[in-house]
Amino acid sequence: MRFCIFSDVHGNLEALGAVLEDLAKRDSDATKVFLGDAVGYGPNPNECVARIRQEAHICLLGNHDQAAVSDIDISNFNPYAKHAIVWTRNSLTTETKEFLRDLPYRVDHERCTFVHSTPCQPERWHYLFTMHDAVTNFTCFRTQICFVGHSHQPLCIVQPVEGRPRVESGPVIKIEPDCRYIINDGSVGQPRDGDANAAYALFDTESGQVEIRRVRYDYSLTQQKMEEAGLHRYLIQRLQFGH
Numbered sequence: 001m002r003f004c005i006f007s008d009v010h011g012n013l014e015a016l017g018a019v020l021e022d023l024a025k026r027d028s029d030a031t032k033v034f035l036g037d038a039v040g041y042g043p044n045p046n047e048c049v050a051r052i053r054q055e056a057h058i059c060l061l062g063n064h065d066q067a068a069v070s071d072i073d074i075s076n077f078n079p080y081a082k083h084a085i086v087w088t089r090n091s092l093t094t095e096t097k098e099f100l101r102d103l104p105y106r107v108d109h110e111r112c113t114f115v116h117s118t119p120c121q122p123e124r125w126h127y128l129f130t131m132h133d134a135v136t137n138f139t140c141f142r143t144q145i146c147f148v149g150h151s152h153q154p155l156c157i158v159q160p161v162e163g164r165p166r167v168e169s170g171p172v173i174k175i176e177p178d179c180r181y182i183i184n185d186g187s188v189g190q191p192r193d194g195d196a197n198a199a200y201a202l203f204d205t206e207s208g209q210v211e212i213r214r215v216r217y218d219y220s221l222t223q224q225k226m227e228e229a230g231l232h233r234y235l236i237q238r239l240q241f242g243h
């Protein structure tokens with residue numbers, strides 16, 4: 001079985017289109033899992049939700065999705081994110097809002113757990129930054145691999161049977177039967193690891209490999225649309241630097 005795991009599209013239709021095109025060329029039968037944050041930051045939230053809804057077999061809720069369709073407190077969002085959420089709230093159709101509102105925080109499926117933020121308290125939207133966070137989070141799921149999004153930075157943490165977890169680098173990760181994994185698939189629509197190309201993950205359960213793929217897309221078109229929509233300059237510029 002093959003899975004395509006993608007997340008953090010953030011209303012960027014050009015990046016989403018490029019990722020789905022890359023996937024169709026490589027593996028059109030993969031089960032598509034979307035880890036949340038369809039909207040927020042980008043200029044095409046309704047179009048992105050419609051496309052994700054049509055393509056993905058499993059869809060999860062992200063913190064930006066939740067903030068865009070509810071009146072939860074967004075005081076902990078940075079000023080740019082806050083402004084974008086207000087813009088997004090005013091742009092979403094009723095249909096988009098209804099779809100986002102019903103999405104789950106976490107889904108366990110065969111060997112995998114899928115969640116936007118962290119397997120521990122997914123509704124609190126914690127970030128997984130330190131090894132201490134990783135140790136705690138390995139206790140909050142029972143499957144072999146937990147795929148997460150949220151930080152917009154691809155990352156793989158391996159927990160061997162004995163010993164401390166460690167970070168594994170490289171675009172291809174070999175899944176060993178006696179290890180457990182937390183894998184961040186990066187971001188489709190707003191990468192923050194210094195690479196402007198859209199990121200997503202492919203997991204082939206037979207070969208036991210997870211590949212983090214990077215896909216070029218025309219961010220200048222997204223930037224132009226953001227400018228026309230009156231979105232903040234900082235959000236527009238960061239797309240070309242991937243930070």
Ligand code: ZN
Pocket residue numbers: 008010037062064150151152
């Ligand atoms: Zn996000």
